Amino acid sequence: MSRFLRSSEGSVVKIKAEKKGLGSLKTVVTALLILAQIAILFVLYFELAQIFKWYLLVSLLLSCLCCIYTLSSSRSPSSKAVWIFIILFFFYIGHILFILSDEKIFFHRSKKRYKKVFARAEKYGDGKEDSIPEDKRCAEDCAYLKNAGGFKSYGGSQMKYFSSGGLLFDDVLKQAERAEQFIFLEFFIIADGKLFEKFFKILAEKASRGVTVKIIYDDMGSHRWLSFKNKLRLKKSGIQLMSFNRLIPVIDVGLNYRDHRKIVVIDGKTAYTGGANLADEYTNDKRMHGYWKDGGVRIQGAAVDGFSKIFLRQWEFLTRRQVDYNSFFYKFENKQNNAVCIPFASGLDYDVPLGKEIYLNIMAKAQDRLYIMTPYFVPDDAIFNMLANKAVSGVDVRIILPEVPDKATVYKVTINNARRLSEYGVKIYLMKDSFVHSKILLADYCSVIGSINIDMRSFYQQFESALYTDDRSVLNDVEADFEKTFKECRGLSERENTPLNRVVAGILNIVSPLM
Amino acid sequence: MDTMDKDTVCVNLNSLAAEQVKQCYGELGWQVCGERKKKFNKNVVQVKFCRPHFINFKDELLLLQVRIDIEFNQMGKIAANRLRRSALSGAAFGAVSLLFFAWSALLFTVFSSGAASVILAAAACLFGVCSAVAGGLFSYKFFKVDTVESERLIACNLNRLRRLCESAKLLRAGGRYGCE
Structure with missing residues (x-):
């Protein structure tokens, strides 16, 4: 008979937690203050709309102008679609939401x-x-990083x-x-x-x-x-x-x-x-x-x-x-x-999303294998289609993701994207009992190791750093790490594919270009 | 360097499982450096483990440690939930039979109005007794089934635990042990 009884913490083994400090309090206070400002803004906005009766027409006109601006911008097609939906659905305030989010204005x-x-x-x-x-x-990648970002090889x-x-x-x-x-x-x-x-x-x-x-x-x-x-x-x-x-x-x-x-x-x-x-x-x-x-x-x-x-x-x-x-x-x-x-960086200080573009360049030229380790997998259409096409073309495409998530919403989108890719022959591995935080891309001829996740935030909003190399000893070590990690992984199972998960992921996919 | 010499981890353990956990952690290279009982919870003992910072196959041992902790906690959850179904069914049937008894008592006393109420009261009392008996039977059945099932699951967990501890032992024996 079992000798194990439930402890007051509800577990047999519990690692003693460190003190959290006042950091959580600061986050909550900051979030509440920002929410309060948003609420005040909206109240003022709607009061204004009531006073000026022709405001409906003005807001519709402004929203249309924002849509035209979005369509002509260099955003990805999926991002454009989501923004146009938001602007028109909330046409009363859509233009304000858009203006508040456009980095060309604020940055x-x-x-x-x-x-x-x-x-x-x-x-x-x-x-x-x-x-x-x-x-x-490799020479092409070097030329790209040199010309697009000024990075020396x-x-x-x-x-x-x-x-x-x-x-x-x-x-x-x-x-x-x-x-x-x-x-x-x-x-x-x-x-x-x-x-x-x-x-x-x-x-x-x-x-x-x-x-x-x-x-x-x-x-x-x-x-x-x-x-x-x-x-x-x-x-x-x-x-x-x-x-x-x-x-x-x-x-x-x-x-x-x-x-x-x-x-x-x-x-x-x-x-x-x-x-x-x-x-x-x-x-x-x-x-x-x-x-x-x-x-x-x-x-x-x-x-x-x-x-x-x-x-x-x-x-x-x-x-x-x-x-x-x-x-x-x-x-x-x-x-x-x-x-x-090649040490390189990406971010808003550059004119192009260098991290995403170099990943895309490498994926396009891979002939034998493409191994990826990433904690989040929220790619845009270009990366998704490239990986799918490469898998269909016979390139060995494998992605290692965590089995244990740190952010539930992003994880649902990650798994949904992984499941969709697996239909094209991409092999998905979930490292058991682990959170995979490495950001590594390994092709047959080069590797990128750094801080760049395969998600929109890393590509478009965050300042990142990484190393591009074709050093044989590094490629061998990275490959050995991948091979060792594959053995600790399992594939996607039905527990990730429940109807509820699919519905939630489908809803989150709508806003994933903004994630 | 002093700060790099030893790693420590402080763990709250269920006192009944403490010895087995210490044994498993020992296979991972941890040694007990301190131990004390929690003041307000006699079931929990706080153990401090330590081991040299530089050991071979440290990352593999850390992954095994996570899995060992998961196995122990799963066993704890299975044991904790073993009586849940029988307790819930007993409580549900008990509540129903109490309702019947209460209704029967009311019909006998407050709402008494001739033979019909007496018959109804007797019927309610009978239903109450049947509910209580049924509740007892269901609870006992669930208790038996869940006990067997939980023992089987815990045996599987113990098996996996044994394999994890053996893996840890092999890992530590496989290379040079000690500071690099």
Whole structure:
């Protein structure tokens, strides 16, 4: 007979939870204040509509103008369709909703400032020549990243892939201990906890010895997790701290634009990027959604300058103070490694959604295989159709998704999209008892490892970072990680395909271009 | 570095399962570093485990640990829900029979108006007794069936748990154990 009785917590084993702090309270207060502003705006709006009787005609006219503007814009077709539906369905206020959401209106001044920062940064050459790969497909990708984003393709760099956040951060800490000149950190989430304390100990000690330590964190990503007390500790230790896009309780579509990058640069000699943020769940020191699967890559060599530049441009934008890029570039001897290594970034500071376009370019040229690891799968039509066509054409297309979700609504859309793709022969794998947070694309000739999810937010609204490489040892390591992970996965089952799930996913699909 | 030497995890365990959990965690490389009973809940014991930060196959062991925790919690849920059906059916039939008894009592006393009310009252009383007997029988049946089923499910869970612990043991034995 069973010896197990129910404990008061309702479970046999329960990991002791850490304190949450006041972060949740701040989120709730901010959300309530914004809702209150929206309510006030709507009340004022409807009062105005009652006073001016011809307002109905004016609002209809304005809504039509917004529809024409949307149709002529460069948005994706599905996004255009959703917006036109919203504007016309809510024609009374549709034009207001549209204007409040259009980044061309609200991001205009920031984009001008970014262009100035970029133009100044271009004057600082790192003195390294572009590496030209032999593979024609790789050469095309290099040309694209160069022409569309100004990203140099570096040769002579050594790279190492890490198949978990724990392994990645162990290496970061080891390298940070040896820092002598500067340490840059840029993360979406920096959270209190064991990992933070390990970093703080090293960074504070380095800062006290004169090492320049700069940290950028996203305010929305970190506000629930990084306490005011720890922010103060960082500043008092001589560490320079900047928050990206402060979360303020005022209606602003700009609240949606987040810095999702994960970059570490140490002395201009070593850099890291990947999917893991600076928080305990990424190293599985804190249990949030089952086992947390993540990954990242270390770069040593000339290519580190690429990440230094990405970080410093963001730093210059945030501080509004000019940066001397030359003092952070490192002179490398050209070691014999012909592999291409391109650190690149994407975001609203660029004219095209670079993350999505480079993914699309790689998918189009893949001939044998396309392996993807992503926590969310909300692609636009272009990516969806490309993957479907590739699978039908005989390319081995496999996607690893989490079995344990962190956001229920996005997960339903993810599974629905995965199920639709599986009908074209794409193999879908759900990693059992795990949340897959890695963002990796592996083709037969190259790989992209970084922070770019396959969803609309990563493509169109967030600032991302990643590494493009054709290094054979990295490709082999990534492939080995995929093969190992496939064994821990299961396929889609009927429990994901219930009528209720299909109905909910169908409704959410309508607004997925906005997700 | 001191901060990198040891990993720790603090776990609240059901006291009846504590020894088995400690054993399984031991296969994962964890050692008990501290233990105390919760003040206001005698069923729960808080155990602190620790192990070296650098161990081989750490990520594989972490995944096994998640699965082991899931198996234990599933067993707890099965055991907790074992009596649910029999309790619910007993309560439902008991409520119905109480209603009949109450109606019968009312018919005998307050609403008494001749032979008809006496017959109705007697009938209500009889229905009450039948409900109580039926409730007892159904509860007993559900109890028997659910006990057998829960034992079977828990046996399956224990089997899976055993395999997970063996996998952990093989993993730790397979490579060099200790600090890298």
